Amino acid sequence: MLPVNQLCTLNCQTEGFELSENHLNQYAEEGVLLVKNLFDPDEFLPIRQDLAGRLSLLERHFGADVSENANAITQISDRLTSLEERAPGAQSILYDSMNAAPSLHAMGAHSKLMAILEKLLSPEISIHDRYIILMSMPHAEWHLASWHQDWYYNEGPYSTITLYAPLQKTDHKNGSLTFALGEHQKPPVPHDEHDHGITTKWHSMPPEVVRSYDRVVPTALEVGDVLLFHSLTPHTPCKNQSNYVRFVLNLRYRDLRDPQFLKDGWRIKEITRARQAMQRTAS
Template identity: 30%
Template sequence: MTDVQDFTFEANADAERLRRAFEAQGVVVIKNLVTKERLGEQRAAVNRLLAIKLQRLGHSPISDDIDENLNALVTLDQGHAMDIIRAVKDSPFFYGILADAKLHEICRACLNCETLLSIHDIAQFRIDPPNHDERNFEWHQDFQYNVMSMNSATVWYPLKRVAEEMGPLAVVPGSHRTIVPVEMNFQGHKPGSGLMHAVLRFEVDEREAERKAVVLCPIEEGDVVVFHSLMLHRSGANRSNRSRWTVNPRFGDAADPAFADRGWLAVRDRTQTAFAQYYPEYVKVSGS
């Protein structure tokens, strides 16, 4: 049985060791990769957005703690968490994460490649409030959602420690060698709603996946998980009293022949009806 220690490394680990572990297991955990200072800056940037949103709703921000401000916000309406997710993704600090040299170095080592691509649309920031399971993922692979290079890396790290009752991520080490078929249903799907996970149903033997699963727990502040786009993984349910905050960009190999040959086409999420929705007085719909 694989143990999380089999694929856990320190931040200064040799690239060759990382590559071999990633190739064998499809996942590595890097301890202390993000500095406490940088995590603090990232939480402060999130908190500024929480404060703006609370003020717009006529409330004063109550704390310098992201969980306390978020709790105040979602007490008003759970939907506000999705607004914060959207704004975080468009914040300069989030672009900084996509451009982070340390993450690039680890991903290049894992993917054994030189030239990375990262698509902003499919980079995720997650807020998983307690007992709010709507956005939880069942067993799945990321490739079918992202369609970058087949050997892309998903990076997953929390802004605050993830303990067992907070719904840690579960992975199936070694599951990254086959593409799992999916059933696709876009009926009723709204781009940008945060519910893209519901569009695909993966044909997974769930009992087998649970039997082989390794739960990545605890993940301390500064630790970073990197897993293969074909790695089977799922969310855990958050049964604590605070949210799970996770940064979740993806990096692909630009030299993947199929990816390069299709002109690096991947999945993107556009909300093209926004102008008509918010400024209908300027829109005349024709051709219907």
């Protein structure tokens, strides 16, 4: 395992939002870019407000104590944890409702982010229709991804980029991501039911394939930092061992100029098997 954050890095505080040739070449070679300080932490306030507002409605609906305006990330975490205890399934309702939260749509099209994505992909970008706030519950496994390539779950052009932007400091204690660098240059790896030490609904890559990776990099991020990675870059979160829910803005960007994608009418191919795996409930 390489040291934490040993990745191609653009620091927006010192370098601005312009990717150099060197960044582009390194991204092409490694399949991951760490963008430090892309967002000001205050720019996440609208997302926290949307989370808190929806939580208030659900608290009222399920007869829990209502905490208006408690929108610090630790308060949102505590509210969600206690609501889920009182009304199992509330987390999943909140998760689905965030898909249509205006704040996510605004953040997903942020000009600073688009400037970088247009350099990595092209000026013609489409945003995947799942606008996700990951809500990784403390110590939970079933909804936790293990080693996978995003392409298996999303299809579309290989070049598709995933955005991962945590709403709180994220490291190995609360489940940060680990990447295998350079592996995106190989063809996609078949996914299936595999044991990576957690009981999860996610299909994953064979453990022997994962063991063969020689450039494995763990990450640690501050609020405002962003990871951008290629759809074939293998990665895994670790288990959230903290007492707080880990919230992460998680979006995907496709290049409409990709010749095969255009030929396919910008439609994705069949991914029923992956979708069915994700719909399973814990036994």
